[in-house]
Amino acid sequence: MSRHLAIDLGASSGRVALGTLEDGRLSTRILHRFPNGGVQVQGRLYWDVLGLWREVLHGLKLAAETGEPISSVGVNSWAVDYALLGAQGDLMGGGVRHYRDPRTAGQMERAFEKVGRDEIYARTGIQFLPFNTAYQWLAEDPQTLRSAHTALMVPDLLHFWLCGVAVTEQTNASTTQLYDPGVGDWSAALLHGLGLPTQLFPKIVPPGTVLGPLSPEVEALTGLRGVQVIAPATHDTASAVAAVPASGPGWAYISSGTWSLVGTETARPVINADTLRHNLTNEAGVGGTTRLLKNIMGLWMVQECCRLWGVTDYAALYAEAARVPSGAVIDPDDARFLAPFDMQAQVQAACRETGQAEPATRPEVVRVILDSLAHKVAAALHILEEVSGQAIHTVHVVGGGSQIALLNGLIADASGRTVIAGPVEATLEGNLLVQAAALGLLEAGQVREVVQRSVDLKTFLPSALSSPVHSEVS
Numbered sequence: 001m002s003r004h005l006a007i008d009l010g011a012s013s014g015r016v017a018l019g020t021l022e023d024g025r026l027s028t029r030i031l032h033r034f035p036n037g038g039v040q041v042q043g044r045l046y047w048d049v050l051g052l053w054r055e056v057l058h059g060l061k062l063a064a065e066t067g068e069p070i071s072s073v074g075v076n077s078w079a080v081d082y083a084l085l086g087a088q089g090d091l092m093g094g095g096v097r098h099y100r101d102p103r104t105a106g107q108m109e110r111a112f113e114k115v116g117r118d119e120i121y122a123r124t125g126i127q128f129l130p131f132n133t134a135y136q137w138l139a140e141d142p143q144t145l146r147s148a149h150t151a152l153m154v155p156d157l158l159h160f161w162l163c164g165v166a167v168t169e170q171t172n173a174s175t176t177q178l179y180d181p182g183v184g185d186w187s188a189a190l191l192h193g194l195g196l197p198t199q200l201f202p203k204i205v206p207p208g209t210v211l212g213p214l215s216p217e218v219e220a221l222t223g224l225r226g227v228q229v230i231a232p233a234t235h236d237t238a239s240a241v242a243a244v245p246a247s248g249p250g251w252a253y254i255s256s257g258t259w260s261l262v263g264t265e266t267a268r269p270v271i272n273a274d275t276l277r278h279n280l281t282n283e284a285g286v287g288g289t290t291r292l293l294k295n296i297m298g299l300w301m302v303q304e305c306c307r308l309w310g311v312t313d314y315a316a317l318y319a320e321a322a323r324v325p326s327g328a329v330i331d332p333d334d335a336r337f338l339a340p341f342d343m344q345a346q347v348q349a350a351c352r353e354t355g356q357a358e359p360a361t362r363p364e365v366v367r368v369i370l371d372s373l374a375h376k377v378a379a380a381l382h383i384l385e386e387v388s389g390q391a392i393h394t395v396h397v398v399g400g401g402s403q404i405a406l407l408n409g410l411i412a413d414a415s416g417r418t419v420i421a422g423p424v425e426a427t428l429e430g431n432l433l434v435q436a437a438a439l440g441l442l443e444a445g446q447v448r449e450v451v452q453r454s455v456d457l458k459t460f461l462p463s464a465l466s467s468p469v470h471s472e473v474s
Contacts, residue, residue: 256401
């Protein structure tokens with residue numbers, strides 16, 4: 001038996017979870033939940049990383065109070081955002097800016113003028129998104145960059161605070177559009193071409209790297225003793241994919257949450273004219289694999305509607321939406337949905353502008369969103385099948401969206417493929433099991449077998465009346 005702690009930081013909440021590995025099965029227990037979100041100050045949007053750190057310490061203290069021996073701890077989070085640190089490890093630039101901060105407007109086009117779109121993609125294989133780390137860096141104040149000593153991605157920052165070791169874990173590094181998978185390191189050519197300081201970027205380490213014990217300060221603050229800090233797959237999608245309960249060929253995954261990460265696992269990056277044309281991304285995975293995927297909009301659209309409506313009972317809302325017939329289909333990746341003030345109004349406007357009936361009620365709005373997500377996912381699966389050369393017959397949905405029967409059924413119908421839903425806590429399970437593998441408690445290749453034994457899965461078959469959607473994905 002072994003016990004491990006996973007710190008999972010999401011865009012809207014965070015958790016500290018205790019995982020117990022015993023007899024080839026993993027059980028998880030959430031010790032602490034806490035909210036997360038952007039904080040706006042003078043027109044700038046930040047993450048409250050100091051508040052997150054306070055909550056993490058509280059979660060670790062709760063773990064110590066269980067009295068159970070704990071072997072390790074590791075952090076995963078969303079991608080692309082980073083902290084700049086001074087020579088003494090102090091936060092610079094006001095803290096960690098949020099990827100939805102408007103400062104990146106126009107920076108991607110500026111990068112193309114400096115280096116060129118084709119060259120950036122050829123060197124990184126990463127999907128072009130306006131908030132990628134590369135464009136955030138271009139938006140930084142030059143004086144701040146000159147004064148900074150180190151740049152750390154969000155989970156790497158917390159690992160640094162936990163044990164004092166400043167490194168960048170590979171799966172998160174690969175999302176920055178500054179990492180060259182061909183050399184397995186930061187792209188010196190891109191950094192030079194974009195005019196970014198190379199000395200700020202620390203050593204890159206693979207997922208499953210043991211960083212060292214908790215610092216004496218953290219031990220004193222939490223009461224934990226003898227705990228190793230391990231960098232798991234620090235990008236939450238990479239941790240989730242590590243826990244996809246799949247075997248054999250012919251499967252794809254959807255990490256379904258605020259975003260929908262639709263992808264397949266390949267032995268090496270797929271970087272060519274087709275993947276560039278479809279704006280696919282190649283991100284590092286566990287065990288030297290590549291996650292060839294499309295990053296499309298997810299349940300953010302529903303979350304924003306519910307925030308506007310003051311609705312907290314998502315299950316009831318989805319049940320009501322299931323009783324509404326399919327109607328309009330819009331493009332969830334339209335920029336209007338990225339950071340709207342009124343999501344419902346934007347959904348209605350998109351329907352109106354495309355000559356479709358506007359949803360009037362809340363369930364109708366949600367049904368339009370879910371139908372649209374299912375069609376977008378189906379189109380992405382078709383393209384992944386083409387560019388990877390791999391037939392896809394099964395789709396594994398992991399994360400929060402795996403609990404939404406309506407959405408999973410719609411994906412099965414729209415894609416014409418079998419959908420297997422679960423586990424909902426794939427990110428936590430991938431994080432915990434990569435830690436266990438790093439300590440030699442199981443083989444890396446056994447991670448998915450442990451998940452298969454540990455969770456209940458639900459299967460959704462496409463309707464006999466449905467036909468696959470093969471529409472283009474921009």
